[in-house]
Amino acid sequence: MAQLDQTHDPKLESWVLSANGHSDFPIQNLPLGVFSPNGGSPRGGVAIGDQILDLPAALAAGLFAGEAVKAAEAALGPVLNPFLALGAGPRQALRARLSELLSQGSPEKGRVETCLHDAADCTLYLPAHVGDYTDFYVGIHHATNVGKQFRPDNPLLPNYKYVPIGYHGRASSIRPSGEPMRRPRGQTKPPDATEPSFGPCQRLDYELELGVWIGPGNTLGEPVRIGEAAGQVGGFCLLNDWSARDIQAWEYQPLGPFLSKNFGSTVSTWIVTPEALAPFRIPQPKRPDGDPAPLPYLLDEADQREGGLNLELEVLLLTPGLREKGLPAHRLSMSNARHMYWTVAQIITHHTSNGCNLQPGDLLGTGTISGPDQSSCGSILETTLGGKNPVVLASSEQRRFLEDGDEVILRARGRREGFAPIGFGECRATIQPAR
Amino acid sequence: MAQLDQTHDPKLESWVLSANGHSDFPIQNLPLGVFSPNGGSPRGGVAIGDQILDLPAALAAGLFAGEAVKAAEAALGPVLNPFLALGAGPRQALRARLSELLSQGSPEKGRVETCLHDAADCTLYLPAHVGDYTDFYVGIHHATNVGKQFRPDNPLLPNYKYVPIGYHGRASSIRPSGEPMRRPRGQTKPPDATEPSFGPCQRLDYELELGVWIGPGNTLGEPVRIGEAAGQVGGFCLLNDWSARDIQAWEYQPLGPFLSKNFGSTVSTWIVTPEALAPFRIPQPKRPDGDPAPLPYLLDEADQREGGLNLELEVLLLTPGLREKGLPAHRLSMSNARHMYWTVAQIITHHTSNGCNLQPGDLLGTGTISGPDQSSCGSILETTLGGKNPVVLASSEQRRFLEDGDEVILRARGRREGFAPIGFGECRATIQPAR
Structure with missing residues (x-):
């Protein structure tokens, strides 16, 4: 686990003035991504305020x-x-040096300045090639809420608290983030229909998740022990696991x-490092009385x-009606990553416990992280109770599920007394009509 | 769909004499793979009898x-x-030329000979980087057999004949093929246990499947229509989808x-092309009376x-006991690809019907292809009725599930009156003890 050091000092400020104050990217964050400056080729960069530090340029400048x-x-x-494959050592060394270079008073300010680009002029990309993507289901409130709708008698299955x-x-x-998402078509069968039909999804949903970028990975056949699992984390992002609920209900059994x-x-396009998140680490939330302890292979002191x-998670919705009237995005939900029933280390260890190999750049989703009440749901299925209680917006629009032209924006923020708050940047996309 | 042409002529023989007779790789087959000759680097090749034609060498030779x-x-x-991305045109041109070059009487025999390697001296690799792997469930006898064991009241779910x-x-x-497979460890919970425990899988199984290598692929958001789906197939292989039945029973719900x-x-390491399989095409088997017709998006004349x-599929088991006594592998099953409820075109069209993008080198598994009776089961779970009726071997060993040291060998063969039979090469691996 990352130690707290001078890079976390809340008094640290950057000579990139936009990084000080309310930016997602203060000098205590320093997330990595892939960007291209106007006309340039995609390359690694680091977000600082409203600027991006060009890593190849900084390397070439001998910094x-x-x-x-x-x-x-x-x-x-x-x-x-390749960066993710290196693991914690080089990543922490880079962080320490970037912190020096970008701090107020850095003697290198002049040379570093030539390596900065206005983020507004840059294109951002997926930060890594995703070899395999695995989605988990660690939000116990979500699992319970959704389970109730799919299986009223049986919301949380007997394996949930063990597996x-x-x-x-x-x-x-x-x-x-930023690329539009097309409404899918598919087979659906309403409960009262005798046969399924094929057409545009009518119950389109988002899911509020954290993504975990895998670092060094493991060899096939060699599980990652729970005590070593944190070392497999290369960083974090926001993940919207778009879901077609009507297609899901008809197709999901048995596979x-x-x-x-x-x-x-x-x-979201920025890889927020484990080091940046170190101040927001908390104990794994205590399991409710009566819940079984995790099996020994998932237990580590x-x-x-x-x-x-402890990360605040937020879902915002911007509709055509809100946009037209100049109204701000509607907050659909405010949740927190503390509502995960399993830790990131536990999901990594479980994933590899059978010998399955993770590779650098693999992406793990946590699953939807809902909180315990209706204002903290991580999907609209939960917020509207399956479409029964529509959300009413300031534009007088209603939403039971997502409509074409709707934009969903996920945000995350670490906030703790005595530390600089950091953000993840946005994870946003607009729904296009079905083709 | 590939036309029959002179490359399918059963009278065609190769001057590579081992290709004539009982080889999996007669001149009518010409599958592609990636191999390295002794000490060389991995490269594309074509199997012909017990030889491999070195494609870079043949290209350099101006053939x-x-x-x-x-x-x-x-x-x-x-x-x-990159080869898979090209699609049918270049693949067919290569096949036509290879057929000429390797035929009896080819004037190029001398130049081609210098491009051949003894397959026995070569290492074979995965033929492509698999971006995404999707497994289907098109074996209706398998779905029914397994469904009975997991859900006695409800073997075939209502969606099966539509989706x-x-x-x-x-x-x-x-x-x-050839790389050993390590027995996994995992959580299991026998029905009579009050809590799950973690340990080596006790019900290890194979699954007999065909694999489909994807060719050109499609753009995200642009479905592949059923009439165009055959053009997405780059080739076929055998696939053993190893399965830990005890882990599966405990973990599989709800995701x-x-x-x-x-x-x-x-x-299996060779990509058997759609052209090689053209003679073994048959009508989609008629659905039993009372089954619904596929929805229109899955229907093409x-x-x-x-x-x-029409491909014979075979499962063989070689145990330590059989090996020790010099006995041959035991045939566990003889099935046929005609027992697929959905065609390959239907699974491709369904997969992309929501806009999901397939990429060159993606792998689709058909799912286990069992036939209608006990001698044609594609998994040992089915053959032994969940371990209740063990298989008895000539070595006097019994098998309810797979044991350490067991080797499972899958084979496939196209056979049709008036055509040369072709094979897939083997898909084999030996079980190593859990770590």
């Missing part, structure tokens, strides 16, 4: 030494998989969700102590 | 012209994804199989006429 060189060299290309439930998702259709999910998933995450 | 050059150039590297059921599998753990499958899958495959 790095030692392990930080290794990290920067692994971030020259159009994907950060960090997960399934494989589609890697090819993961898209970076799980498929076309209801694989038409697309949206991620350090993970119990600091495997939880 | 190709026109579209065939394009195909060979796409097969120079360590993966055939080509599929789910995403693990790409990273797909391995070529489907996960750790029970993703510890490894084995594929040509696919109905020739979307089926």
Whole structure:
């Protein structure tokens, strides 16, 4: 687990003035991504305020030494998989050096300035090539809420409190924030119909998740022990696991969700490092009385102590009506990553417990992170109780599910007394009509 | 759909004499793979009898012209994804030219001979990098047999005859024939236990499947219509979807199989082309009376006429006891690809019907292809009725499930009056003890 050090000092300010104050990207964050400046090719960069530090340029300018060189060299290309493969050492060295270079008073300010681009002029990409994408189901409030709708008698199945439930998702259709998402078509069968029919999804939903970028990975056949699992985390992002609820209800048995999910998933483009999140670590929330303890292979003292995450998670909805009237996006939900029943280390260890190999740049989704009440639901299925209680917007529009032209925006923020708040950047996409 | 032409002429013989007679790889087959000759680097090759034609060497020797050059150039590297991306035109041109070059009486025999390697001296690899792997469930006898064991009251769910059921599998753990497979560990909970426990799988199984290598692929948001789906097939292989039945029973609800499958899958190393399989096309088997017709998006006249495959499928088991006594492998099952409820075109069209994008080198599994009786089961779970009726071997060993040291061998063969039989090569792997 990352130690707190001078890079977390809340008094640290950057000479990039936009980084000080309310930016998602203060000097205590320093997330990595892949960007191209106007007309340039995709390359690794670091977000600082409203600027992006060009890593190849900074490397060429001789601003790095030692392990930080290794990290920067692994971030020259159009994907950060080589960087993720390096693991914690080079990543932490790069962070320490970036913190120096970008701090108020840095003697290198002049040379660093030549390596900055206005983020507004840059294009952002998926930060890594996703080899495999796995989605988990660690939001126990979500599992209970949704379980009630799909299986009223049986919301939480007997395995839930023993098995960090997960399934494989589609890697090819993961898209970076900002790319539109097309409404899928598919087979659905309303309960009163005698036969299914094929057409545009009528119950389109988002899912509020954290994504975990895998670092070094493991060899096939060699499980990652729980005490080593944190070292497999290369960073975090926001993940919107778009879901077609009507397609899902008809297709999901017995092999799980498929076309209801694989038409697309949206991620935020910045990899927020474990080091940046160190101040927001909390103990794994205590299980309710009567819940079984995790099996021994999922138990680790350090993970119990600091495997939880205190991150505010927010879902905003911007509709054509709100846009037209100049009204702000509507907050659909405010949740927190502390509502995860399993830690990130536990899902990694479980995933590899059978020998399954993770690779650098693999993406794990936590599953929808809902809180305990109606204002903290991570999907509209939960918020509207399956479409029964529509959301009413300031534009007088109503939403039971998502409509064409709707834009869903996910945000995350770490906030803690005595530390600089950090953000994830946005994970947003607009629904296009079915083709 | 591929036309029959002179490359299918059963009278055609090769001057590579081992290709004539009982080889899986007569001149009518010409499958592609990735191999390395002793000490060399991985590259594209074509199987002919007990030899492998070195495609880079043949290209360098100037043996190709026109579209065939394009195909060979796409097969120079360590993966055939670029070749698969080209689609049918270059692939067919390459086949036509290879058929000429390798035929009895070819004036190029001398130049071609210098491009051959003894297959026995070569290493074979996965023929492509698998971006995403999807497994279907088109074997209706398998679905019924297994459904009975997992859900006695409800073997075939109401969606089965409408939806080509599929789910995403693990790409990273797909391995070529010959690599051992380690027995997984995992959580299981026998029905009479009050709590699950963690340990080596006790009910390890194979699954007899065909694999489909995807060719050109489609753009996200743009479905592949059923009439165009055959053009997306780059070729076929055998696929053993190893399954840990005890882990599966405990973990699979509600999101489907996960750790029970993703510890490894084995594929045969040769890509058998649609052209090679053209003689073995049959009408899609007629659905039993009372079954619904496929929805219109899955219906195509040509696919109905020739979307089926008549391929014999075989499962052999070689145990330590059989090996020790010098006894041959035991045939566990003889099935046929005609027992698929959905065609390959239907699963491709269904997969992309929501806009999901397939990419060159993606792998689709058909799901276990069992026949209608006990001698044609595609998994040992079915053959032994869930372990109740053990298989007795000539070595006096018994098998309820697979044991350490057991080797499972899958084979496929196209056989038709008036045509040369062709094979797939083997898909084999030996079980290693749990770590």
